[in-house]
Amino acid sequence: MSVAHRRGWKTWAAISAALTGLVLPAVTATPAGATTTAYDSTYYKNAVGKTGTSLKSSLHTIISSQSKISYDAVWNALKVTDQDPNNAGNVLLLYSGVSRSKSLNGGDVGDWNREHVWAQSHGNFGTSAGPGTDLHHLRACDVQVNSTRGNKDFDNGGSAVSGAPGSYTDANSFEPRDADKGDVARMILYMAVRYEGDDAWPDLEANDSINGSVPLHGRLSVLKQWNEQDPPSAFEERRNDVIYNSYQGNRNPFIDHPEWVEAIW
Numbered sequence: 001m002s003v004a005h006r007r008g009w010k011t012w013a014a015i016s017a018a019l020t021g022l023v024l025p026a027v028t029a030t031p032a033g034a035t036t037t038a039y040d041s042t043y044y045k046n047a048v049g050k051t052g053t054s055l056k057s058s059l060h061t062i063i064s065s066q067s068k069i070s071y072d073a074v075w076n077a078l079k080v081t082d083q084d085p086n087n088a089g090n091v092l093l094l095y096s097g098v099s100r101s102k103s104l105n106g107g108d109v110g111d112w113n114r115e116h117v118w119a120q121s122h123g124n125f126g127t128s129a130g131p132g133t134d135l136h137h138l139r140a141c142d143v144q145v146n147s148t149r150g151n152k153d154f155d156n157g158g159s160a161v162s163g164a165p166g167s168y169t170d171a172n173s174f175e176p177r178d179a180d181k182g183d184v185a186r187m188i189l190y191m192a193v194r195y196e197g198d199d200a201w202p203d204l205e206a207n208d209s210i211n212g213s214v215p216l217h218g219r220l221s222v223l224k225q226w227n228e229q230d231p232p233s234a235f236e237e238r239r240n241d242v243i244y245n246s247y248q249g250n251r252n253p254f255i256d257h258p259e260w261v262e263a264i265w
Contacts, residue, residue, distance in 0.1 A: 037256045044253065051263045059193050059253050059260070066134075066250035071127040074114050074138055075105055077247055081239045082140040092235065094139035094183070095149065095176050096164040107143060115141035117184055118191040119151035123202040123215040131201050134194070135243045136252045137187040149174045153210045153218040154184055154226075172210045173219075182230030185223040186254040189261055192217070193253070206265070220265060227254070227261045 040048050047058040069077060079102045084090040090099040093112055104111050117137040125131040141149075145164045158170035166177030176184050188206055197203030202215035209218050232255045240255045254261055 034259055035257055039251070039256060043251065044256070047253070053264075055260060056193055056264045060196050063190070063194050063250045063253065064199075066248040068129040069133055069135070069247060070129060071114075071133050074133055074135065077135055078114065078138065078140045079105075080246065081135060081242050085235065085238075091140040093145070094141045094180055095145050095161070095167050096142055097177065097179060098142065098163075100140075100142075105140075109144060111143050112140045113143050113146055115139050115146045115149070117187040118204065118217055121151045121213045122211060122217050123195075123204050124213060125201055130199075131191065131195050131204070134191070135247055136190050136194070136240075136250075139183075139187075154188065155210065155219050155222050178230060179233075180230070181226035182228075182232065182258075183236055185226040185230075185261070186232070186236075186252060186258070188217050188223055189227075189254050189265075190252040193264075194250075224261055224265060227258055232258060 037044070043062065044059075047055055047062060050058055079091060082091040082093075083102075084092045084099045087099055089102060091102055091112060092099055094115055094117075100112050105113065107113060115138065116132070117139060118131065120126055120132060123131065127133065131137075142163055145161060145167070148161050148164075148169055152169065152172055152174040154175065155173035156168075156175050158168035158173065158175060161167040161169050161174075164177065166179075168175040175181075191204050192206045195201050195204040197215075204215045204217070206220045206223060207216045207218050208220045209216070211218055236255055240252050244251045
């Protein structure tokens with residue numbers, strides 16, 4: 001995506017966020033202006049111009065063509081996909097933004113581990129190759145912060161999370177820091193498009209509720225707000241490219257086209 005197009009999308013998002021503080025008549029939100037990418041005439045050619053269920057179906061077909069890796073292989077993959085752009089020996093941790101040595105992967109306090117942004121229990125897919133190892137929703141995360149998040153849905157509010165300034169949690173929901181809100185939204189919505197129940201895995205769907213061990217994840221209305229509030233960053237875009245070029249051969253369409261969130265939902 002060109003800098004100009006990305007800047008235009010971010011400018012729209014910033015203006016939208018500023019307007020939320022004004023008292024205005026209720027209106028229907030205007031979708032973000034269409035972006036363009038180098039993949040529109042090739043990878044996304046059967047999706048461009050569509051909306052609603054037609055767009056969702058086309059994207060599902062496109063991104064379902066992917067290579068799968070083992071859960072053990074995820075360790076080394078995350079050392080590449082989540083590399084700190086300012087320190088090649090570290091990874092950047094989700095929810096906290098902490099830069100930590102790549103060698104500190106494991107399960108002890110002070111380590112980082114593999115966070116399933118779409119919680120495993122929300123579909124019971126475990127860690128088998130498939131949704132359990134899909135790098136588009138797996139991120140490096142501090143062990144204790146990962147435990148605090150658990151399998152909670154995403155929503156606003158709660159108490160401050162120790163070790164992750166700007167993140168909050170309560171009994172059944174988790175709010176990531178502002179810099180990760182859009183990332184989380186686009187990862188969840190990728191999963192809702194990629195896994196539609198037409199293979200060996202459940203039909204994963206985003207909804208507007210707080211859920212348990214079901215193939216649902218929420219809250220959709222909040223995730224949509226986060227997608228607009230926090231547009232794709234250079235880190236997120238690089239990550240999408242690395243997964244596409246080096247690991248799975250598929251892309252997260254909502255990083256390339258964040259306006260497609262509103263077009264579908």
